[in-house]
Amino acid sequence: MQQAHILIVEDELALQKLVVTVLNKEGFTNIHTASNAEEALQINEQFQLDCIILDVMLPGRSGFEIAPLLRLKTEAPILFVTARTTDLDKLTGFALGGDDYMTKPFNPLELAARVKVQLKRHLSYKQAIHHAQGGRDSVSKQQVSISETTNYRSSSLTPQSNTNRGIYDFGRFQIDEQAGELMVGGESVDCPAMVFQLLLYLCKHPNRIFSKGELYEQVWGLDAVKDDNTVMVHIHRIRERIEEKPSEPTYLVTVRGMGYKLLSRPKRKEV
Incomplete structure (x- = not known):
């Protein structure tokens, strides 16, 4: 992790230098500044x-x-740091591809902790994809190519039936943990790292209610700096990918006053 390349984009040079110093003390050496x-x-x-x-x-x-221009070239997690503190600003940041959002003034040690969490998730995601791609060179297409062997709209598999291979099938969509791939309706769907990790966690625990705080702790790994907006935006991103009509979810539903639940079978629409 310490060999990771980190870019700090900050026009306040004193703050830029402070962040560099803190990250250096945490063992990071490949730091770029702009x-x-x-x-x-x-x-x-x-x-x-x-x-x-x-x-x-x-x-x-x-x-x-x-941020969208950076996203064209990289899947690296983006942590916004700014003095803009409104909920609208935070939601805008997440909508533009951000993975985390910190407001000034902030504790540099907390920033370093958030960087470590994002790096751990990102590097694990990259490693999983690398291993999956390597495996595809040595096994048959029948064993690996999910899109060629499975009909996702009519699959009768339960979410737990392929857990030994890291595959979770919910009928309309299927997520492959080892390949780092989300399939919806038989087609591969682009899925940013943290959106993938949150969906994967929910797939591993179907039909269970999680509060926003619980999801933040389990997926982002920071129990002391919960951010409900982060979870809400990522839930919205998941629904955009897996739901036929995101505004009326049938898989990832809201349990009012309690949190969110991923259903193993889609909720029937009211007539």
């Missing part, structure tokens, strides 16, 4: 980044403006 959008985009082209700490209020183009 003071504006253009420098950040250039570094993103030059290196395979593993984590991006992105200030929102930059000179010229803002962090919100360049």
